[in-house]
Amino acid sequence: MSMPPDPMWSPDLPGDADLVRIERLLGRYRHLPSEVPMPAVPAAPPRRHWLRALAIAGGGIAAAVLAVAVWLPWRLHWTADAPWPVTGDAAAPALAVGGTLQTGSGQHARIAIARIGALEVSPDTRLSLVETRSGHHRIALESGHVHARVWAPPGAFGVLDGGTEVIDLGCVFDLWKHADGSGRLAVGSGWVMHSEGGRETLVPAGHALDFAPGHAGLPLRPTAAVAFADAVTALDRALRDGHRDRDAETRSAGLATPDDAFTLLSLLTRYPALADGPLYPRLAEAIGATPLDARHRAAWTGGSVHAINAWWDRMPRPPKQWWRNWRDVVP
Incomplete structure (x- = not known):
């Protein structure tokens, strides 16, 4: 029984793409007569070169750490x-x-x-x-x-x-x-x-x-809507004088955008009793604290520090790791 031509056994026959790729990869290891020079195989770099590179890198890191350890106390010290x-x-x-x-x-x-x-x-x-x-x-x-x-x-x-x-x-x-x-x-x-x-x-x-x-x-974004800033300022002024400007309160809530969340939070923190009005649900929406929690709202209205801090924790706060603001060193 005759077998169909197979490039695996007949090297003169063309093979498919996979066979050609495998043959090319293994070609460097095929046996050749002694008079035919073997193709050069790149030698792996001696291990000591890697060790030396690691030592140099480690030394550089250690030197940088040491420099910072010396520089930072010097920077913060002042007679x-x-x-x-x-x-x-x-x-x-x-x-x-x-x-x-x-x-x-x-x-x-x-x-x-x-x-x-x-x-x-x-x-x-x-x-x-x-x-x-x-x-x-x-x-x-x-x-x-x-x-x-x-x-x-x-x-x-x-x-x-x-x-x-x-x-x-x-x-x-x-x-x-x-x-x-x-x-x-x-x-x-x-x-x-x-x-x-x-x-x-x-x-x-x-x-x-x-x-x-x-x-x-109150802290306001310089780019906040003028009408919003005016309403917040009017409400703050009225409360400071001892009365509650309901119109300014309604306008402050209606004109606030999500970017004004910090202003609303500062306003409600300064005057917790405002939490029973429209500013509380507007702030809740701005910081994603919905659905509204009636118990939390009542606690806030009563001046509960725990209730107020629960929403402050949703906001970015001053970094404890102050050194991360290293860009402030650069004018």
């Missing part, structure tokens, strides 16, 4: 009452504790905040250095504008004004202060705490807060 270096149009090259820096019209200055950051001082600004030591640096801004860039543990830098404090939580922010004591705080990265008369207000990146002597407004 108590040591002056801060100043560059730009300032009259003196340093700002000492108790000293004042004043920029004139058209003048700018740059002040090193110890080693943890820098202050860009705008024209017509007056400020003084109140205290400085490792982990605690404070200035007083009398008037004008400063742009602060800080990379340090929360609370390391702050701006004082009588009973008011603007406390950096590891971030970038702008602060304006007018002669009458009013001003504005705008946060570009991270978080800032505004504290006034025992009332603390967190301001996150992308939000701004207006303040006046004895009162701080």
